[in-house]
Amino acid sequence: MGKFIGKSIKRREDARFLTGKGKYTDDIKLPNMAHAAFVRSPYAHARILNVDTTAAKIAEGVVAVYTAADGPGDYGVPCGWQVNFKNGDTMREPQHPLLAKGKVRHVGEPVAIVIAESLALARDAAELVDVEYEELPAVTNPKAAMQAGAPLVHDDFPDNAAFDWCIGNDRAEVEAALDNAYHVTELEFINQRLAPNAIEPRSYIADYDVNGDKWTLYTSTQNPHLIRLLLCAFVLGIPEHKVRVVSYDVGGGFGSKIYHYIEEALLTWVSKQIARPVKWTADRSEAFLMDAHGRDHVVKSKMGFDKEGNIVAHLTDEYCSMGAYLSTFAPAVPTYLHGTLFQGLYKTPLIHVNVTAPFTHTCSVDAYRGAGRPEATYLIERLVSKGAKEMGMDPAEIRYKNFIPPFDGVNQPGYQTQVALQYDSGNYAPVLEKALEAIGYEDFRKEQEAARKEGKLLGLGISTWIEGCGIAPSAVVGALGARAGLYEVGHVRVQPTGKVSVYTGAHSHGQGHETVFAQFVADKLGIPMDDVEIVHGDTEQVAFGMGTYGSRSLAVGGSAIIKSIDKVLEKGAKIAAHKLEAAVEDLEYAEGKWTVKGTDKSIAFGDVSLTAYVPHDYPEGLEPGLDFSSFYDPSNFTFPFGAHLAIVEVCAETGKVTIKRFVTCDDVGNIMNPMIVDGQIHGGVVQGIGQALLEEVVYDESGQMITGSYMDYAMPRADNVPMIETHNTVTPCPHNPLGAKGAGEAGTIGSTPAVVNAVIDALWHLGVKDIQMPLTPQRVWKAMNQN
Amino acid sequence: MQIKLTVNGKEYSHDVEPRLSLTHYLREVLDLTGTHIGCDTSSCGACTVLLDGRAVKSCTLLAVQADGCEIITIEGMANGSELHPIQAAFKEEHGLQCGFCTPGMVMTAADILKNNPTPTEAEIRHGLEGNYCRCTGYHNIVKSVQRAAETLNQ
Amino acid sequence: MIPTKFDYKKASSISEAVALLKEHGYDAKILAGGHSLIPAMKLRLNSPGVLIDISGIEGMNKIEEDGDAVIVGANCTHQQIASSGLIQKEVNILSQTASTIGDVQVRNCGTIGGSLAHSDPAADYPATVLACDAQIVVEGGGGSRVIAASDFFQGIYTTALEDDEIIVAVKFPKVRKGSYQKFYQSASRFAVVGVAAVQAPDGGIRVGVTGVADTPYRATAVEAAYDGSSSAASHAVDGVEVMSDHFADAEYRAHLAKVMARRALEAL
């Protein structure tokens, strides 16, 4: 460990955020900027009979009104991942037009865009666009969408399936093992649809420069380079070098800002039509309707155990909604980010996961914090806890019994799962031991017993989790259907004075990259943190990048930077050797200087960098400059893991659940900044609690969203949650130079089943075996009073 | 309509449309973009400012309603380059991640601590019920307010 | 979110406000705290042509003792009511009720007059206003009059206020003991169910219920059955058509009403 790595260094980005000086997209005002408002479908499914824009076009302040007939982006927004049918048929990929053509397929789908001199006038004029619809029947539940006779989302497909998919062992073999199992635990439930709800709504400004025939797109994205690639190469067919995508400060993403959205492309198209900058910022209502949702799986699952409680087989069938169109990474979520995690932390010898992914008349579903992995963890951990209850075993004991034995990925090989992945390193029992010790497991059981006698319903829930982060390598993900590589770019530019600018293709929208990346760069170079600047979020500054999602930034993006630092130090050593008149092999680098081993002869990093740029006295044949860019393509995913425990109290009268304690012990590999890792865990845990107890996007049978505002969609608030008690163990990743695994999604993955298991633990003696999420007071009360 | 008000100690006078919200006035007219908009229903609290010393949701007030009032926004909290103790506490306790809800949190914390200089954890959580944060899980925000209370009471 | 265009008039007196209401009729809306009205206008669910701001009218934000009653000006904010020493002492249940509304910021703006005139079926005050047997003092084209709480709430968002009337104050009889029990809707924090119970001067009790039916009501069956214990709470929804929504269907809502009523009675 160096001076900075492993320390809770305070964040440098805070200064601007705390004083109101952050620069979010909606904060940007360009000269002569016009404003956009959308005309959106009030129906889930309807034929568009006529769009009359006459009144809107002559309204006060209106610059232009466009509909699909004006031909924006003929190709529509593409999907970035292809998952074909089990029988080899190609994935069904409908065109996702920038403005609805002929039909609307979910509530909120834009039919027209109105551009005006001010936002208020654009809104006023949007109300004057008269759209005539013929409403059609809609289907919103993914299982119902696959029933015969269900309304079709896309007329040219004979049923609603986008694809189907399976992974694991032979189904017949798994079914036979279940038939022969000593005990089989079953669960049927819906992993409910969630709205990501970054507090900053999406915001875009497209600025077309007539003189240069160039665009600048300011966008609240997690992923500027990918947006540029999709926008240019697929949607609008414009040369990539003519588009600059800038994503300054972004107010949270949680997945929802990974994807290339139609509004982004449409604004870019519009700004050339009107030869002016144009801005659109979503309302919260629009965010609910349009920002890709998460989850929405209809699940049927079975887990078989032998007499001792060893898991013998696991079979799951799921219907996983895609929504009306395929969002950027949607097909990967219920498949390669989900089915591949069904091993969990357990030795389960036989696993089969079968997924059907239908279109429904709803907002697109894509990766939302955790993306497929919370869904996998939820069902595994519910099954294990339910199985333990049914077999009269302790839920901790059954987990210890089934854990995969420790392996470090160096001296022992990685663990080959039944569902394709090979875990990098793992040591699972200690996280659970540490968490149980922290919560005082034995004492709690006594307290629970005593409380029950007084009519108080206490419960403790256990969940363990594993995640695949930083998915890679590119060739493998390509073989699995990804239409992009999943490497990262790290560019280290040492300035002549020895100050260092680092350009990363990762993007920070709350994760603190500007601080954390500077910590390890400063340490690796032995220079002060103040001498390091981290630059991200601008395609004109950063060569390329794949953005931030899936807890990949440090493990992949950080490693790319390390590669460039290694190159800097290697070249620096040659310059230092020349200046010190020594052999490179005789030098050592520490604390910002090269020293001839065993002497006090040394040269500082800054002197070497100055020499590199003023190469008067310089090694022969060596290029001047100290500036390296690297692409890092990892050899494998990383696999962080952990254990989460919740203690809840259920109000016997009302069914209201109160979380009394929440304890985590996570292993995210090597930790650069514990303060930031804890912060990531806290936030993730509360998001997971949100799913367990509060949050749910509900569409009614006609496809109207009835929880489309904060008046009906319950977000976790400060008084819904307790302090989160965090602990950790460290099992380094064996295959990346930082030994880091990823922490961004950990909290969300582990917490949801822990809370639900806790509630069931509190109510099991009343005959309650399962409750559909979110565990609202009404649902809990009804479950308690079902008999 | 002509309005006159004081924002962060400076007097302003503008002719505004009645339908202009106070948030839009601050952001669009005064270029004080630290006050954010996160929802349509007075729920999230990202737009919180102090109006005559009390925390209010500026997205649910018309600029014309603030005529004659004194407003403090996040930009008016620090004393030059010296952070206000509440701002400093948020930095020390890592009470922010993406920073979007932060101005509203800081302004609400100012109201909480003004009315109750020694709040309990439960009182702080209750006091923050009108401010959503999707990043921090509130843990460090609560600790930030606790730390700010300690500093302010010294 | 931006409302449609409207004119803004700041009334400096009640009579001026009433005159403006008369002048603009259907097209006008009174703006007090604005915390129900402005969100609806931003969503364009409501587009009045004229807003008459009464927040600046002198004397309407006072809390005063008047013999056996406390008079609360219509423009008093929830925060003002929650923290008033006089109310805490003499009509404590009102201060309890006010402190459960919305959040700090909403309580700093929203007013009792605005809330009552709006008469949301899940608002908190109506339960307490009914239980306290308060009187709503209004002024309009036909002069001023006093409406008893039991006559005031007439349906969902419907009150006994005439189109040209404005609430000026609410007169609360002093209450020795009272308790407001609320079950929060988890998203909006409105009341799924709110029950207010107070000890009446005649030795009996009065119980007001909000959130349960389309109109807040006096739970007279509970009052009649009250025997000093909390068992009368089981009558909380007798004869009432209980509402049903995504958060609480009629069965659960009725159950909650009984639980909240019991808690309110127990707290007396």
Next chain:
Amino acid sequence: MKISGKYVMDAPVEKVWKMINDPGVLEKITPGVKRLISKGDDQYEAVSEVKIGPVRGRFEGALHLKDKEEQQRMVVALDQKSRMGNALAEIGIQLHPLEDGQTEIHYTGDVKMSGMLGRMGQRIIGGVVSTLSKQFFAALTELIQKEEEE
């Protein structure tokens, strides 16, 4: 949203049936309705101004009385559009004669709302429908009484 309810009218079935089939009466007693223009064949064009708490706006669209069985049942189909969203309702009405020349009216139906109205109105729609139907039947009762008196 499913709705249902029951009212007793102080008039015989023949009279109630006649009244609820009379556009002049419907125009008068339906809350919010400003204009009802007959298009023939029991089809009407309806214009209404609804003002319920936070919601206030102008609705326009069709009203259709269909599936009639004389003095027994009919279906009221409403398709109303507004800037804030559209409302679609199919309400079945059944009349049962009671003793004493009274009539019991049963209604059951489905109300669908779309747009902003559909999203924001959910919390209150049950109460709104209940209040509107109370107002409708109260107005009908009042009208019956008035006609009695005349």
